[in-house]
Amino acid sequence: MGILQIDELSKRYGEGETAVVALDRVSVKIERGEFVAVMGPSGCGKSTLLHLAGGLDRPTSGRVLIEGTDLSGLSDGKVAAIRRRKIGFVFQFFNLIPILGAEENAALPLTLDGVSPAAAREKARHWLAKVGLANRGGNRPDQLSGGQQQRVAVARALVAEPALVLADEPTGNLDSRASEELAALLRQVAAEWGRSVLMVTHDARIAAYADRILFLKDGRVVDETRLSAHGNDEGRLVRERMEKL
Template sequence: MALIRTENLTKIYGTGEAAVVALDHVNIAVEKGEFLAVMGPSGCGKSTLLHLVGGLDRPTEGRVLLDGRDLTSLRDDDLAALRRRRIGFIFQFYNLIPVLTALENAALPLLLDGVKPAEAHRRAAEWLTRLGMGDRLHHRPDQLSGGQQQRVAIARALVAEPDLILADEPTGNLDSRAGDEIAALLRRISSEWGRTILLVTHDSRVAAHADRILFMKDGRIIDETRLTGTGEEQAQALRERMEAL
């Protein structure tokens, strides 16, 4: 059964002549445990898709179903609760709170959900350690490198044990080495910890780790491919595909 399903998902910004169609009747389904990547040139609507699926924005038309439950009909507070418990976000710019330590940042969704600080910190520390950040628990974001910050953000996304991880260009702000590490981490999240991942990127090396890839252009899904090979050749194939778009 699909964890996420969209039905004619449409988003139009602005009105009249200035109206821009960012998403145009998109129908996708993400199976439980699947690692799905969405690729496309900038401005193709892939980030908008991610925002709508994550309940960060509301569609102009259509529905988003999470476990069969329509997100578009939820009240703001319910959406917030959903984001705390069932969805984890990973952003391009990490988006950590600058005044909180790595541990506190990672524990944030739990703390916001009313989990006792000691328990929240314990669970956050566990995840950070798993992600190789065990020796940086009490550092503030500005004391960490980009790759390290992104690991904290990933720990934050995982700490509440959500079913769904949404990642928006998670390597866009990293050098290639750090990018590769993060991409490998995403793969681990999917295979080792069984999370469902929806990844948006235009970096074919990251997308190459996914199970399935959707190609988007002008707000529409125009193609789909399932990956079987590994590593560099897949990435190369994807690069060629992207250039064709």
């Protein structure tokens, strides 16, 4: 049983002639500790796939299983609970709460889940230290650099010890150095800390950090590649595959 299993997933917007198929019978399986990147041209359905995988949106057909639990048919509250406990999110624009410090931001999924503030903050401190922000826990987002803010977002995604981390263009708002650092961090999340990571990106260099890359076009998986190493050569290879699309 994979951590994330997506079967025949489709998403259609609108009706009749104006209907747009964003995702067309996509099936994906991600194992524990696997780092998967999704690439493809704009409008190919990358983000839709991620949103459906995270239970942020409902599919038109098909199903999403997280650690064997089928999200379809679950109430809104139960899906929210799965998001809190089993899924971590990293967004392009960080989406940190500006009035909270880094530690409070990182602790948020636990606090929302009813964990005592002290225990939640303890856990947040642990993960902030692991992402290299041990001494920035008291800083608010506007006192941190973009790269640091995204690290706080990664700590927030991991604080509830989820099985799956979903990252939507996590480097889209970072400079190249911070982007590389973040990609390395996500690789660490999968390889060392045993979380499954599904990342949407348009950057071939960043995608090259993944174990496997899915190529999407017009809502379908059109290609797939496994990478055994993660250097510049692999980056070039991914770029070439992308150009072929």
